[in-house]
Amino acid sequence: MGEKQPPSEPAIRLAGLRRDYGERTALDGVGLTLAAGQSLVVLGPNGAGKTTLLRILATLLRPSGGEVVVLGCSLPSGAWKLRGRIGYLGHEPLLYRDLSGRENLRFHAKLHGIEREAAEARIAALLAASGMERRADERVAELSAGMRQRLAICRCVLHEPELLLLDEPDSNLDAEGRELARELIGPGGGHSRVVVTHDPERHLPEADQVLRLGIGEAAAVS
């Protein structure tokens, strides 16, 4: 696991963030500061750059311009110091279809350097918390989309990250799954959160800040 950030350090600081894909600009002039432990909800229509923003914060995409500081690490130069401190839940569950859920979680635990005994205990606790205990030894390919999402949430928080980056975290989840997910990735777990959503009614009450991205419009923070 990586070093912890100083408490006074904001979780995220953006200034004039820009990202281009060739001729097309996906993000332009995004700026905000998110204090540690707070939640940011990102809203906007399809194509507004919400997923692009999340992938930049996760160090999976390089910014084209502007200042990006996440957990005290300036991106992209300090990206290597940030890895292992972020939990990323994207459109894809990042699980291998030919391995079981438990095997996938063990694989990710090894990548994050979690000792075997600690990993087994953590995996068992997460599988219980996500209601996946009984299906954990089935191949991911045989699970429903909702069950894969539950496993992806386990994968996302397995290494106890300081910052959660969540792209439509409720997608494919039933009512029970949403409640269980809230326990694992909801506010108040000691982590900072960025939540991209098309369901503002559900996530706005949890937000400390809201970022609205528009197509061809300036980003607005409230």
Add this chain to the structure above:
Amino acid sequence: MTPSRTAFAAILGKDLRAELRTLQSLPAMALFAVTTFVIFRFALDRTSLSGSLAAGVLWATLLFAAVLGINRLFVAEREEGGFDAIRLAPIDRSVLFAAKATALLVYLLALELVTVPVFAFFFLDSAAGLLPLLAVLILADLGLAATGTLISSMAVNSRARDLLVPLVLLPLVVPLMIAASGATEPILSLGGPAYDRFGTWLMVLGLYDLIFGLVGWAVFDFLLED
């Protein structure tokens, strides 16, 4: 940072477990090689081969069978998000190159465990050349694994992956194939193994392995960038 040894074992173990469970690459590679030997047997209308012809048939077949495995080496990482998972983890990304190259090396050795005896059964009068052939196979496989992993990681993001891998890989492995055939020719010669320039060709193979192993290790981190 997670120790590289731990990450290497995790990625290699995952790949080998998935292959054992699904058998997506190895059976296809082996079936291709055996079928090609059958075609050569009837097309050449020969029950016995030696020297350069035996070396050519063996290495052309093994190379094209290897391409099938190389094409699929990174498909799971691309389609199931493995690249993102590895980029998010606190590991040296070059470990992915080492683990994938080792997985490919294991596939190639397993392929040869099945197909070289078939080749010997179809074409060789004597098994005396098989022991020195083992050294050539291991050195050539190391080079193929390093080059194949590098090219596969570059081609996997292209929709023309199946076309791109052979187009880029084959020119790069020409020196490897020349050295492998050069080393194989004397040991499969008529009348038993001879060792003319055998050591020289093994050194060329070793040099190729070293160069492409180091190039792969050095550039792989950059290939994973967006």
